[in-house]
Amino acid sequence: MNATLSNMATGLLAATEEGEAASNPIIPEWNEVIWGSAAFVILFLVMWKLALPPIRRAMEARTERIQGDLDGAATARSEAEDLRTQYDVRLAEANAEAARIIEEARAAAETVRQERLAAIEPEIAERRAQAEADITAARARAMAEVRADITSIAVGAAEQVVMASIDEAAHARLIENYIERVGN
Numbered sequence: 001m002n003a004t005l006s007n008m009a010t011g012l013l014a015a016t017e018e019g020e021a022a023s024n025p026i027i028p029e030w031n032e033v034i035w036g037s038a039a040f041v042i043l044f045l046v047m048w049k050l051a052l053p054p055i056r057r058a059m060e061a062r063t064e065r066i067q068g069d070l071d072g073a074a075t076a077r078s079e080a081e082d083l084r085t086q087y088d089v090r091l092a093e094a095n096a097e098a099a100r101i102i103e104e105a106r107a108a109a110e111t112v113r114q115e116r117l118a119a120i121e122p123e124i125a126e127r128r129a130q131a132e133a134d135i136t137a138a139r140a141r142a143m144a145e146v147r148a149d150i151t152s153i154a155v156g157a158a159e160q161v162v163m164a165s166i167d168e169a170a171h172a173r174l175i176e177n178y179i180e181r182v183g184n
Helices: 002-017 030-162 168-183
Strands: none
Touching: 030 168
16 A cells, blocks of 8 residues: 555656646636536536426326325215214114113013913912812811711710710700800
8 A cells, every 4th residue: 555655646746847737626627617517507407398397297296196195085084984973873773772672572571471460360369269268168167077076075975974865956956055155
């Protein structure tokens, strides 16, 4: 690398020794500035006429496409909100219909229950009356059996106590009178 630097330094010294003035690398010469400016103006005009209109159209098309996409998204959003509102309304209607159906089913079940109770009520009353009649008859039979047993016991006891010969009809009357007095 030292060799390269020394070669460059030798080249610069040789150029200055020959008597030529060294040109400034930062400031260009005037003919380069004129030709560079002319090339810039020509290139600028060509770009202005040929490249700028397609770039503007592309930018406008992009802007329109983005705006269309935004408008489409807004439309889709409003449609989605409308659909959701419709869905919510239908859901509320379905819930109301379900509640109504359930209430109708409860009312129908209550009606059926009342009808069945009304249909069974005469049978229950008949069975109750039959049971009461059976109880009354059983009570009467039991009382008759008790009276008969008491009568026969009393007759037997009276025969042994009195040891007299009283006819059985008179004994029965005495016992009946006794039972009635005890029963009252």
